[in-house]
Amino acid sequence: MKKMKNLFLFTLILLTTHAGIAQDKKDLKLKDLFQSRKFSQAMVYGLTSMDDGIHYTTIERSQNNQSIVKYSYKTGKMVDTIFSLKDFEDSGIKQFQQYSFSPDESKILLVTNYSPIYRHSFTADFYIYNRKENALKPLSKNGAQRLATFSPDGTKIAFVRDNDLFIKDLESGVEKQITNDGEYNHIINGTTDWVYEEEFAFTQGFKWSPEGDKIAFYKFDESRVKVFHMNMYNRELYPTDYSFKYPKAGEKNSIVKIFVYDLNKESTKEMDTGEETDQYIPRMKWTKDNDKLCIVRMNRLQNKVEILTANPQTGESEAIYKETNKYYITEIDDDYPTFLEDGKHFLIKSEKDGNNHFYLYDMKGNLVNQITEGKWDVASFYGYNSDSERIFYSSTEESPLERYIYSIKIDGSKKKKIIDKKGWNRADFSSTFDYFINYHSTANTPYEISVHNHKGKLIRVLESNQKLKEKLNEYNFAKKEFISINTPSSKWDLNGYMIKPNNFDPDKEYPVFMHLYGGPGSQSVRDAYDGRYLGWFSYLAQKGYIVVVVDNRGTGGRGEEFKKMTYGELGKYETIDQIEVAEYLGNKPFIDKDRIGIFGWSYGGFMAANCLFQGNHIFSMAISVAPVTNWRYYDTIYTERYMGLPQDNPDGYDDNSPINHVDGLKGDFLLIHGTGDDNVHFQNSIELTEKLVQANKQFEQQFYPDKNHGIYGGNTTFHLYTRMTNFILNNL
Numbered sequence: 036m037k038k039m040k041n042l043f044l045f046t047l048i049l050l051t052t053h054a055g056i057a058q059d060k061k062d063l064k065l066k067d068l069f070q071s072r073k074f075s076q077a078m079v080y081g082l083t084s085m086d087d088g089i090h091y092t093t094i095e096r097s098q099n100n101q102s103i104v105k106y107s108y109k110t111g112k113m114v115d116t117i118f119s120l121k122d123f124e125d126s127g128i129k130q131f132q133q134y135s136f137s138p139d140e141s142k143i144l145l146v147t148n149y150s151p152i153y154r155h156s157f158t159a160d161f162y163i164y165n166r167k168e169n170a171l172k173p174l175s176k177n178g179a180q181r182l183a184t185f186s187p188d189g190t191k192i193a194f195v196r197d198n199d200l201f202i203k204d205l206e207s208g209v210e211k212q213i214t215n216d217g218e219y220n221h222i223i224n225g226t227t228d229w230v231y232e233e234e235f236a237f238t239q240g241f242k243w244s245p246e247g248d249k250i251a252f253y254k255f256d257e258s259r260v261k262v263f264h265m266n267m268y269n270r271e272l273y274p275t276d277y278s279f280k281y282p283k284a285g286e287k288n289s290i291v292k293i294f295v296y297d298l299n300k301e302s303t304k305e306m307d308t309g310e311e312t313d314q315y316i317p318r319m320k321w322t323k324d325n326d327k328l329c330i331v332r333m334n335r336l337q338n339k340v341e342i343l344t345a346n347p348q349t350g351e352s353e354a355i356y357k358e359t360n361k362y363y364i365t366e367i368d369d370d371y372p373t374f375l376e377d378g379k380h381f382l383i384k385s386e387k388d389g390n391n392h393f394y395l396y397d398m399k400g401n402l403v404n405q406i407t408e409g410k411w412d413v414a415s416f417y418g419y420n421s422d423s424e425r426i427f428y429s430s431t432e433e434s435p436l437e438r439y440i441y442s443i444k445i446d447g448s449k450k451k452k453i454i455d456k457k458g459w460n461r462a463d464f465s466s467t468f469d470y471f472i473n474y475h476s477t478a479n480t481p482y483e484i485s486v487h488n489h490k491g492k493l494i495r496v497l498e499s500n501q502k503l504k505e506k507l508n509e510y511n512f513a514k515k516e517f518i519s520i521n522t523p524s525s526k527w528d529l530n531g532y533m534i535k536p537n538n539f540d541p542d543k544e545y546p547v548f549m550h551l552y553g554g555p556g557s558q559s560v561r562d563a564y565d566g567r568y569l570g571w572f573s574y575l576a577q578k579g580y581i582v583v584v585v586d587n588r589g590t591g592g593r594g595e596e597f598k599k600m601t602y603g604e605l606g607k608y609e610t611i612d613q614i615e616v617a618e619y620l621g622n623k624p625f626i627d628k629d630r631i632g633i634f635g636w637s638y639g640g641f642m643a644a645n646c647l648f649q650g651n652h653i654f655s656m657a658i659s660v661a662p663v664t665n666w667r668y669y670d671t672i673y674t675e676r677y678m679g680l681p682q683d684n685p686d687g688y689d690d691n692s693p694i695n696h697v698d699g700l701k702g703d704f705l706l707i708h709g710t711g712d713d714n715v716h717f718q719n720s721i722e723l724t725e726k727l728v729q730a731n732k733q734f735e736q737q738f739y740p741d742k743n744h745g746i747y748g749g750n751t752t753f754h755l756y757t758r759m760t761n762f763i764l765n766n767l
Contacts, residue, residue, distance in 0.1 A: 060511045060537070063577055065760060068570040069753040074506065076566055077498050079472070079484045081133075086140055088467025090114060094134070101130055103143065108470035108486055111495050118143060118164055123171045128162065137189035141166050142205075144174070144183055144192070153229060153713060156181070156238045161194070163205065174203060175210055182226060182239045186247040193225075193241055193250055200225035200241060200252055202298070213250070213296050213303070220262065220280055223255035228289050230282055231255075233714060234672035235317045237369065246325045249347055250296045251306075253319065255289040267711060268740050279713070284667055284674040284688070285681040291316050293330055295347040306345040307352040308332060315672070317367040322398075323378040331367060337676045340364045342372055342381075342400075355400035358385060362599040363676045365391060366556070372396075376421040382406075384413055386595040393426060395445060406447045412592060414438055415461070419445070420468040427453075427464060427471075435592035436517065436530060436562045440473070440491070453491035459563030472497065476564035478515040478532065480504070512569070513537055513576040517560070520585060522615035527597055529612060530560045531585035534569075536576045539625075545581045546630035546767045547620055548572075553609045554638035555677050556591035556598055559584050571756060578764065583620060587612035603684055605666060605677050606645050606691035613642065614650035621653055632656035632702075632767045634759070637715060637744065638663065644693035644704070644723070651701040656766045658759050660707045661715050661744055664723040665692040668716065697726045703766040704734040705759070709742030735762065 067073045081094040085105070095104050103118040120128060133146035143164040151157045161174040161183040174183055174192060180201075183194040192203045198217030203210045214224040225241040232238050240253035263281035266274040282288045293306040293316060308316060308330060318331040322344065330343040330352065339359045345352035356372075358364065365386050372381040380403065383394050391413045393406035407413055409432065417427040417440075425442045433439060440454040440462045454460045458477035465471065469489055476482045481500040487493055515532040522529060536545070550568070552559050572582040587609040589601035601608050613633065621628030631654055635643035640662030647657035666674050666688045667681055681688045689695055704727075708720040717738070727734055737758050739746050746755055 061509055062511050063570065063574045065574065065757055066753065068567075068574060069756050070750075074503065074510075074566060074570055076481045076503060076564075077500055078482065079497050082463060082472060083134075083136070084463075084465040085136075086138075086466055088465040088469045091465065091472075092117060094131075103134060108465060109494065111486070111497075117166065118145075122169075126162070126171050128171075131162075132159070135185075137185040138187055139189050142185070142189055144185065145171075148179070150179070153232055155232050155236065156226070161192075163192070175201075177210065182241070184239070184241075184243065186243050187245060188247050191247070193243065195225040195241075198223045198226070200250070200296075202250070214252075214254075220278065221256075221258050223253070223257065223289075225252045227253065228255045228257055228260070229279055229713070230288070230670045230672050231291075231317075234670065234676075235315075235367065237318070240319075242320055244321050244325050244328075244347070245323065248298050248325070250298070251319060251321065251328050251347070252294055252296065253316070254292045254294055256292075257289045259287045260289055261286055263716065265711060265713070265717070277711075281713075281716075282671045284669060284671055284678070286671065288313065288315075288335075288671055293319055293328075293345070295328065295345075295350075297347070304347065304350050306330060306347075306350050308343070318369070318371055320374075322374045322381075323376065329372065329374070331371065333364065333367070335675065336679060337363045337672075340367070342383075344398075355398065356383070356396060357400075358387065360386070362595075362602045370416045373416075373419060375419065382419065382426070384416065389595045391595075393428070393443075404447055406443060406445065407450075408447070410594065412594060414592070417462050417464050417471075418468065423468070425468075427462070427468060429460065429462070431592045434562075435558070436560060438563075440471075442489075451490075453489075454487070455491070457562070459561055470494070478517070478562050478564065479569075481507070481564050481566065511537060511573065511577045513573040513582075515569070517562070518583075518585075520616055520619055522612055522619065524608070524611050524615060525588055527588065527593070529585050529587060529616065531583060531616070532560055534572045534576050534582040536579055536581070541625050543625060544627040545579060545625060546627050547617075547632070548575055548580045548582050548763060548767060549613070549617065549631065549633040550582065550584045550639070551587070551613060551633065551635050551642055552637070552639040553587050553590060553613070553635070553642045555589050555601065555605070557638070558586060558591050560586045571760075574760070575763065580763070580767070581626065583616070585613065585616045587616075602677060603679055603687045604691055605687075606641065606693075609642055610645045610649055610691070613646050614653060617646075617650065617653040628653070630655060630767050632658075632763065634658040634660075635662075636660040640707075640715075641693060644706075645691070645696065647702055647704060648693055648696035648699040651699050655702040656704070656763070657702065658705045658707065658762060659693075660759075661709065661712055661746065662693070662706075662719060662723070663715055664694040664719040665689075667692075668719050668722070694723050694726050697723070697730045697732055700727065700730070700732045700734065703762070704732075705737065705762045706734060707737045707739075707746070707755070707758070709739045709744065709746045711741040712744045714744040 083092045100121040105115040131145040131147045132149040135144045145162040146159045148160040158179040164171050181195040199214045216222045217224050242251050257280040260280040260282050262278050265277045267277045268274045290312045296303045315333040320329050328345045332341045341354045342356040343352045372383045374381045395403040411432040415429040424445045427442045429438045438459050443450040456475050461474040463472045484498040485496045513534045518531045519528045617631050633643045633646050640659040643657045644659040647654045710717045
């Protein structure tokens with residue numbers, strides 16, 4: 036069977052050779068890819084469905100104005116200009132970055148002076164626009180705010196400032212501080228610490244009750260978490276020391292508690308989350324009952340999750356749902372759980388049958404029914420329409436490389452495929468689920484953004500990116516060809532794609548440049564458009580390289596067993612897979628087996644170093660950007676989810692970290708990192724550098740002052756890709 040498959044791949048490549056010969060197209064230049072916006076996609080941003088479900092709003096910008104405009108889903112016609120900044124020239128606001136409506140849509144919160152903190156967090160100055168009075172006022176004059184949110188009746192706004200929680204009464208203008216112990220690097224109220232923000236992907240740590248008379252909020256005690264220090268150079272004579280609490284694997288986390296503040300009683304009550312404090316509370320939300328708060332509790336190893344309901348008056352709680360997993364629980368998100376409008380049921384997603392599916396439970400935790408089932412995964416949950424009793428979602432049912440939009444009845448019947456456009460689809464539904472906006476692309480085609488009704492019927496195209504498609508056709512862009520490779524060590528075929536030069540000649544030998552990410556649940560091989568990497572890979576193909584990307588074991592979209600088989604040994608099986616893929620490629624007559632290189636960023640940087648150090652017989656070059664070099668250096672939540680505690684699994688940590696395999700370096704190695712990386716610390720590359728030096732291994736290095744994990748800003752991106760490109764051209 037393996038020989039048949041390999042023969043098919045080889046035949047496929049030969050058959051597509053002559054069709055792909057370049058037709059006098061313009062050559063790509065790095066500055067066009069990374070300095071100009073010549074090949075940028077046109078996108079539709081900032082769409083907000085209005086409460087009626089038949090209109091949406093969007094931000095529109097002109098040279099002298101910025102406005103919020105209302106459109107009809109059905110006709111596409113502009114209905115109204117809801118807010119125009121030019122009407123408030125005396126406000127001092129030059130622009131706003133985000134906006135949100137009050138529940139009755141009579142007021143709008145504008146976000147100005149946006150200042151990022153970490154990946155999801157920021158401070159800003161919020162302004163309130165009263166539509167009835169046509170008045171614009173600042174939320175507060177006492178300093179920048181965070182996470183400003185309307186109460187359910189729109190008469191109040193809660194926000195965080197300097198780690199404390201505040202409430203502003205919009206009718207009286209009174210600003211009330213409801214916590215007083217907030218302190219940097221010590222106590223956090225109403226928002227999250229660094230590791231919760233990064234790994235549980237949320238920052239709003241407070242929720243209004245349904246009736247708006249209570250606020251539930253997180254309190255983080257960071258006092259026992261160790262401090263990480265970073266020098267920030269800022270082109271100053273003396274660097275500043277940026278210090279923040281960062282718990283590394285096996286170290287102490289924040290102690291997290293949940294409180295409820297009663298606005299009428301002006302009192303605060305702690306909720307019972309159990310005696311164990313070495314645990315996680317990855318989500319907290321109100322049920323449909325004003326007197327019942329939901330708290331999601333997870334143990335330190337993240338292989339047990341419980342859904343608690345707590346009484347906000349007494350603080351007493353009970354567990355209504357429990358689940359354990361021999362590996363780890365699928366990552367908890369904002370939809371976990373989803374409480375239905377009937378107040379009697381909730382939805383969850385779970386991998387309890389080996390794939391990610393929906394389940395319906397009653398409020399006592401009794402299973403009503405499994406809603407979706409099959410050897411495929413639910414990918415995205417778009418919401419539940421109580422009127423039609425239908426769930427809207429995307430899945431991998433047809434292929435892990437593709438995403439289609441479906442709906443299904445709450446009892447698991449009458450499943451419908453709403454979108455049938457081959458490739459990658461992502462939906463944004465209106466509040467009533469009468470309409471949705473679909474974002475569709477394929478591996479070689481930029482996004483088309485269109486409006487559909489709830490049955491999937493096309494109403495109109497918002498953005499076709501036709502000009503970009505025509506421009507791409509003028510240049511020497513290459514095409515992705517999907518491949519499937521059966522490696523000796525894997526019982527699964529591995530999905531991949533190949534990009535060949537447009538003037539590909541099967542009688543020549545080509546060097547191969549491999550790219551990967553490879554981390555748990557990730558996917559690099561998708562039938563979706565990735566403009567940056569497609570452009571760069573096309574440039575390399577233009578220079579005579581074949582580019583190959585393969586998703587190793589441990590990646591997503593293929594069920595629990597495929598994803599979680601790397602548990603406890605991150606890097607082991609992924610490295611084996613990539614080495615065996617390179618060996619497979621090296622045996623092809625059109626590939627030069629002595630010139631195979633690999634590149635990755637973050638988890639991919641960890642993998643690229645591992646592949647070069649452990650696969651020196653097949654890899655001759657690697658570029659490792661912002662890599663984890665030892666899992667002991669990375670944070671608790673991510674690392675321990677996939678590795679357990681280092682105290683319990685020392686060999687799993689050490690045997691698969693590139694820092695312990697430097698003796699294997701024989702080829703050319705380029706190590707790149709930003710010194711201001713708050714996520715994967717520069718420490719990782721510093722420690723790897725010392726190991727390489729002491730092993731007397733020569734290599735190249737590039738660091739970027741004060742740049743974070745994304746390594747961007749100013750000319751940085753262009754410089755980075757020029758540096759990597761030159762390294763490839765010189766060493767591969």
